[in-house]
Amino acid sequence: MKNSKSNIIRLGIFLLLLVGCTNDLNTQPKVEITLEQLLAKDPNAITGLLSKMYGAFALSGPNGPGSSDISDDPGESPFLRGILNLQDFSADGMKNLWGDNGLDQLTTTTNWDNNNKFFRYLYNRVYYTVPQCNNLISVLKSVNIANKDQYSSELRFLRSLAYYYMIDCFGKGVLVTEDDLGSSVPKQQSSRIEMFTFVEKELLDIEGKLPLTNDYGRANKSVARMLLANLYLNAEVYTGTPRYNDALIYVKKVIDEGGYHLAANFGSLFSRDNDVTDAKNEIIYALIADPLVSQSYGNTTYIINGSLSTATGMVPSLYGMTGTGWGGHRATKAWYGLFGSSDVALAASTDDRAHQFWTAGHTYEMTNYKTWTNGYPSTKFTNANYVGTTVPTDFSGTDFPLYRLADAYLIYAECVLRGATAGTSTQALQYVNAVRTRSHAAPITLADLNLNFIIDERGRELNLEGHRRTDLIRFGKFAGGSYLWPWKGGVLAGTSIPTTYNLFPIPLTAIQANPNLTQNPGY
Numbered sequence: 001m002k003n004s005k006s007n008i009i010r011l012g013i014f015l016l017l018l019v020g021c022t023n024d025l026n027t028q029p030k031v032e033i034t035l036e037q038l039l040a041k042d043p044n045a046i047t048g049l050l051s052k053m054y055g056a057f058a059l060s061g062p063n064g065p066g067s068s069d070i071s072d073d074p075g076e077s078p079f080l081r082g083i084l085n086l087q088d089f090s091a092d093g094m095k096n097l098w099g100d101n102g103l104d105q106l107t108t109t110t111n112w113d114n115n116n117k118f119f120r121y122l123y124n125r126v127y128y129t130v131p132q133c134n135n136l137i138s139v140l141k142s143v144n145i146a147n148k149d150q151y152s153s154e155l156r157f158l159r160s161l162a163y164y165y166m167i168d169c170f171g172k173g174v175l176v177t178e179d180d181l182g183s184s185v186p187k188q189q190s191s192r193i194e195m196f197t198f199v200e201k202e203l204l205d206i207e208g209k210l211p212l213t214n215d216y217g218r219a220n221k222s223v224a225r226m227l228l229a230n231l232y233l234n235a236e237v238y239t240g241t242p243r244y245n246d247a248l249i250y251v252k253k254v255i256d257e258g259g260y261h262l263a264a265n266f267g268s269l270f271s272r273d274n275d276v277t278d279a280k281n282e283i284i285y286a287l288i289a290d291p292l293v294s295q296s297y298g299n300t301t302y303i304i305n306g307s308l309s310t311a312t313g314m315v316p317s318l319y320g321m322t323g324t325g326w327g328g329h330r331a332t333k334a335w336y337g338l339f340g341s342s343d344v345a346l347a348a349s350t351d352d353r354a355h356q357f358w359t360a361g362h363t364y365e366m367t368n369y370k371t372w373t374n375g376y377p378s379t380k381f382t383n384a385n386y387v388g389t390t391v392p393t394d395f396s397g398t399d400f401p402l403y404r405l406a407d408a409y410l411i412y413a414e415c416v417l418r419g420a421t422a423g424t425s426t427q428a429l430q431y432v433n434a435v436r437t438r439s440h441a442a443p444i445t446l447a448d449l450n451l452n453f454i455i456d457e458r459g460r461e462l463n464l465e466g467h468r469r470t471d472l473i474r475f476g477k478f479a480g481g482s483y484l485w486p487w488k489g490g491v492l493a494g495t496s497i498p499t500t501y502n503l504f505p506i507p508l509t510a511i512q513a514n515p516n517l518t519q520n521p522g523y
Contacts, residue, residue: 025270033143033462035049035135035136035139035205036139036142036143039139039143040051040143040484041144043143043145043146046140046145046148046250047116048153050155050218050285051134052132053129053132053136053155053158054158054217054218054287054448055288055294056069056079056125056128056129056158057079057080057129057158057161057287058078058079058080058287058288058289058294058296058298058299058400058403059119059294059296059298059299060074060075060077060078060079060296060298062299064295065295065296065297065395065511068198068246068258068313069128070124070125070128071124072117072120072121072124072299073117073121074372075297075298076117076118076121076297076298077121077124077298078125078298078299078302079122079125079129079298080287080295080298080299080302080400080466081121081298081299081302082118082121082122082125082298082505083122083165083466084302084303084464084466085103085106085118086106086118086119086169086469086504087121087272087466087467087468087469087470088463088464088465088466088468088469089103089106089107089329090106090332090469091468091469091472091478091485092107092332092335092459092468092472092483092485092486092488093331093332093334093335093459093463093464093468093485094107094329094330094331094332094335094378094463094464094468095107095329095330095331095332095366095369095486095487096329096330096369097327097328097330097369097370097371097372098328098439099188099370100452101117102116102117102118102119103118105368106118107487108369108487108488108489108490108491109487109488109497109501110489110490110491110497112504112505112523113505113523114505114506114507114508114511114519114523115507115508116504116505116507119169119505119507120507120509120510122165122439123166123170123506123507124507125162125509125511126162126163126165126166126173127174127510129158129159129162130159130162130163130176130177133156133158133159133162133176134159134176134177134178134180134181135181136151136155137152137155137156137159137177137178138178138181140152141153141178142258146175148208149209150209150211153206153209153210153219154210154214154218154219155305156202156205156206157202157203157206157210157219157223157224158219158226160202160203160227161204161227163195163199163229164199164227164230165465166195167192167195167196167199167231167238168234168238168470169346169503169504170503170504170506170520171192171238171308171503171520172189172190172191172192172195172506172517172520173189173190173195173517174186174187174188174189174190174514174516174517175187175190175194175195175198175252186513186514186515187514187516188516189514189516189517189518192238193238193239196231196235196238196239198389199227199231200213200228200231200324203224203227203228203231203436204228204278205227206224207224207225210223210224212257212258212259213259214396216275216280216286216288217275217285217286217287217288217399219285220258221253221257221258222253222254222257222258222260222284222285222287223284223403225250225251225253225254225258226250226251226284226285226403226407226408227403228246228247228250229247229248229250229251229254229408230411230436231247231248231409232244232246232247232250233247233411233415233474234413234470234473235247237473237474237502242418244414244415244418244419244420245415245419245420245421245422247415247420248411248412248415248416248420248422248423249409249422251411251412252412252422252423253396254284254405255405255408255409255412255431258279258284258405260282260284260404260405260408260433261281261282261405262282262405262406262409262435262438263277263278263279263281263282264278264437264438265278265279265386265438266352266353266439267352267353267356267382267386268386268387268491269282269283269381269404269465270381270382270398270401271382271384271385271386271398272291272320272382272383272384272385272386272396272397272398273385273386273387273388273389274286274386274398274399274401275288275399277346277386277387279386279401282401282404282405282406283399283401283403283404284401284403284404284405284408285401285402286399286400286401286402287299287368287400287402288399289301289395289396289397289398289399289400290397291383291393291394291395291396291397292393292395292397295394295395296395299396299400299402300381300383300396300398300399301383301395301396301491302318303329303380303381303396303464304319304321304381304382304383304396304398305321305323305325305326306326306327306329307325307328307329307330307358307377307378307381308321308324308325308326308327308377309324309325309326309327309377310324310325311327311361311372311373312358312359312360312361312362312372312373313361314358314377316392317392318384319379319382319383319384320382320383320384320385320390320393320398321383321392321393321394321396322390322392322393322394323394327372329377329378330362330366330369330372330374330375330376330377330378331357331375331376331377331378331463332366332375332485332486332487333364333366333375334459334485334486335378335459336354336357336364336376338456338459338460339351339353339354339460340354341495342351342364343359343364346359346364347359348443350440350441351436351439351440351441351460352439352440352441353441353461354440356378356379356380357376357377357378357379358376358377358378358379359376361373362374362375362376362377363375364376365486366486366487367492369487371488375486377466378463380463380464381396381398381464382398383396383397383398383497391392395453399506400465401465402465402466406435406438406461406462407462407465407467409432409434409471409491410431410432410435410454410457410458410461410462411452412427412428412431413428413429413431413432413449414451414454416428417449417450417451417454418451425446425449426446428449429444429445429446429449432444432449432454432457435457435461436457439461441460451475454474455475455477458471459471473502478497478501478502479496479497479498479499479500479501479502480496480497480499481495481496481497484496498522499522500520500521500523501522504520505519505520505521505523506518506519506520506523
């Protein structure tokens with residue numbers, strides 16, 4: 001099923017053994033031969049090296065799930081796991097019961113500080129990924145291999161994606177590029193606007209250099225455009241200047257030129273075979289997983305196993321997993337309540353998305369977030385094939401759809417509602433209803449289409465896909481007390497949280513490493 005991508009993953013992992021991990025942003029990789037010599041000897045090695053950089057967003061290290069590219073815990077620290085922890089578990093729809101120091105503070109939005117290891121994990125992953133991309137970008141400038149401009153553009157996309165999470169989560173950081181290699185002088189801090197401007201410039205430049213189509217799991221024009229659209233969609237938060245028309249222009253390019261279409265079945269998008277079924281035609285960019293070759297505790301294994309437990313009758317093998325499950329993640333009524341105000345109403349919903357929860361043995365109300373039976377585990381992601389039989393595995397092989405067409409449709413509609421002139425309300429309504437009717441939800445009318453509807457629809461469609469915190473901040477619903485959810489601020493009914501929580505604190509270790517960094521206000 002996944003032979004072609006598995007071969008690329010194997011090559012990337014093998015070649016990574018030549019590239020030593022470093023804590024110094026400006027240190028060249030440690031290799032027995034230089035990368036220039038490697039590529040001169042075997043130009044095709046660039047494919048594996050590039051694959052490793054794509055894998056950096058889902059895998060922990062080169063030697064399986066117990067290895068790590070960085071000094072942090074290999075199970076807890078992978079990039080995608082960090083995105084999910086910071087974006088979904090800090091928001092309204094998902095909670096975790098494990099009580100881990102750091103994760104508990106995230107899930108209750110309380111007592112955030114610069115010693116929280118989960119903030120450090122994501123920060124460190126960014127500053128592992130960026131310098132490794134810088135090294136390869138620099139090497140490509142000095143070698144003569146086919147398609148090197150495209151390879152360089154893909155690396156610049158990955159670097160931009162890493163920096164996007166710095167902009168979104170921490171609001172500032174240090175901008176290092178290939179031009180900084182070899183320097184041991186700590187760089188000055190760059191502001192959120194400066195980082196925004198850099199990423200925008202990079203994406204605008206590589207958009208014309210990336211192909212319209214590319215191998216599955218690699219960047220093409222549409223992937224760069226989706227990142228640009230997200231950057232512009234949140235520009236008012238990031239820079240103080242709204243850029244909704246620009247967001248609409250680039251998401252419209254994705255819709256009109258990308259050749260994607262909505263998968264016929266919502267569930268197929270989150271199944272192990274989502275790289276070969278019709279789901280592949282909706283997924284714009286996926287973080288690849290393989291249950292044998294690219295095992296990780298930080299990819300969709302974290303989502304699926306974390307949401308399974310035999311304690312309330314779940315059968316992990318039906319979800320393609322071995323074992324008994326980890327029993328940690330459950331949704332709250334802030335998510336499944338979007339489909340019905342009670343367990344009875346939820347069960348009666350015609351919306352396929354209303355049935356992506358395990359309800360047997362669980363209560364609708366999450367009166368104690370540390371009790372497994374409070375709240376509903378999400379079965380949105382599964383390691384079972386959507387088509388055909390499945391052999392259960394210890395690790396998930398379900399690819400994570402970071403960008404997909406349904407998201408593009410909802411971005412289009414939101415931008416129109418926020419005053420963007422590059423689209424029409426009629427088209428926005430058509431896109432929203434296409435998303436809804438695909439899941440057998442009733443279509444809406446133009447009178448129903450407003451921003452409150454959009455934030456709810458994004459929850460129905462996109463929760464647990466790494467967007468929710470960012471969405472709530474953009475809609476003014478994250479900090480403060482205008483919108484409450486279960487256990488917000490550590491209180492059952494929810495309570496106001498400070499606006500400083502719209503950014504995470506800069507980790508103490510980062511400030512200690514670079515005295516030019518300053519802490520975010522309120523921490």
